[in-house]
Amino acid sequence: MGALAEVSATDGGAGGRPADRHGLRSGPGRLLVTLYAIFTVGAASRSLYQLSTRFDEAPLAYLLSAGAALVYALITVVLVRGGERARRLGLAACAVELAGVLVVGTWTVLDPSAFPDSTVWSTYGMGYLFLPLVLPVVGLFWLRAGGARPAVPRD
Amino acid sequence: MLTPLTIAVAAAAVLLGVWCAVAALRDQSAKDWHYAAMAVVTLLTVVQLVVGIVMLAGGDRPAGDSTAVFVSYLVSVTACVPVVGMVALGERSRWGPATVAAGAFLLAILELRLHDVWGGGVG
Numbered sequence: 001m002g003a004l005a006e007v008s009a010t011d012g013g014a015g016g017r018p019a020d021r022h023g024l025r026s027g028p029g030r031l032l033v034t035l036y037a038i039f040t041v042g043a044a045s046r047s048l049y050q051l052s053t054r055f056d057e058a059p060l061a062y063l064l065s066a067g068a069a070l071v072y073a074l075i076t077v078v079l080v081r082g083g084e085r086a087r088r089l090g091l092a093a094c095a096v097e098l099a100g101v102l103v104v105g106t107w108t109v110l111d112p113s114a115f116p117d118s119t120v121w122s123t124y125g126m127g128y129l130f131l132p133l134v135l136p137v138v139g140l141f142w143l144r145a146g147g148a149r150p151a152v153p154r155d
Numbered sequence: 156m157l158t159p160l161t162i163a164v165a166a167a168a169v170l171l172g173v174w175c176a177v178a179a180l181r182d183q184s185a186k187d188w189h190y191a192a193m194a195v196v197t198l199l200t201v202v203q204l205v206v207g208i209v210m211l212a213g214g215d216r217p218a219g220d221s222t223a224v225f226v227s228y229l230v231s232v233t234a235c236v237p238v239v240g241m242v243a244l245g246e247r248s249r250w251g252p253a254t255v256a257a258g259a260f261l262l263a264i265l266e267l268r269l270h271d272v273w274g275g276g277v278g
Contacts, residue, residue: 030250034242034257045227 023146024082024090032142033079035135039128040076043069043120050117058117064104065119068132071097075139090143098136101125105133157206158270164199164232165266171196171236172259179253185243189252193240196259200233217273228269235262 025033047065055062071093078090105124108115118127125132171192178189207229217225239258243251 026246027248027250030242030246031254031257034239034254038257038261041231049224049227 024079024087024143029079029142032135032138033076035131036072036076036079036139039120039132039135040069040072043072046120058115061115061117061119061122064100064121068097068100068120071100087143087146091140094136094139094143097132098140101133101136157203157210160199160203160206161266161270164196164203165263167196167199168236168259168262168266172256172263175252175256175259179249179251179256182249183252184247184249185251185255189255190240193236193255196262197233197236197240200236200262204229204233221272225269225272228265228272232262232265232269235265 023029043065047062047069050058050062051066075090075093075097078086078093101121101124104119104121108118108122115122120128120132124130174192175185175189178185207225211222211226216222235258236255239255243254246254
């Protein structure tokens with residue numbers, strides 16, 4: 001991880017002191033990036049397995065899981081890399097994620113028959129302690145704040 | 156899959172999680188003793204990995220057609236605590252132990268799932 005940070009600190013991009021670039025994944029960001037990484041691995045392996053073994057059973061659910069995995073992966077990368085452009089991309093991805101949880105959650109409540117098998121976003125992520133609903137909200141706040149810690153002096 | 160061992164790993168994981176959560180709530184960073192505890196939990200998961208592999212090699216199979224799922228859970232279980240431990244290493248604030256706590260609780264959940272998969276719960 002350390003090496004990755006050095007690389008991202010030197011490649012260009014809009015606005016940023018090195019401190020900002022590290023900010024997204026330090027402090028609370030450390031926990032947030034870990035949770036996103038866990039959800040990425042979980043959703044990706046689950047959907048890969050389901051798509052490859054029983055796609056026909058619940059194609060919609062499995063494709064949605066795969067889509068969710070991609071969004072989680074994107075946000076994980078954004079948080080690790082940091083920087084202003086990544087931050088904006090992350091905000092958009094978190095908004096998509098939140099919309100996804102709300103739409104799919106509502107959909108599964110109203111029409112359970114459309115989803116013979118569950119996804120990470122079913123019933124607003126109830127099977128995952130509602131973390132799929134909590135994560136994008138926390139992520140949006142974290143990214144809005146720029147991940148900057150008050151301890152880091154700003155000039 | 157050896158139920159007592161699964162319970163032991165899950166219980167150890169919950170203890171580790173609670174301990175680290177308490178440290179995070181008290182605004183402390185992860186100390187050497189936390190890392191010692193992580194090593195103990197990791198050792199238990201390695202034992203479980205070996206036992207699982209030996210059982211598979213001996214011809215035992217999880218219920219249904221879920222060997223691949225079982226193996227992936229087994230590997231995730233072993234990797235879980237070392238990974239969050241490494242993530243926490245560079246963090247000198249309360250968020251280090253908070254991250255470890257999240258990983259430890261995840262491990263406890265993974266143990267439940269591992270047990271389900273071996274016994275024929277849904278993959």
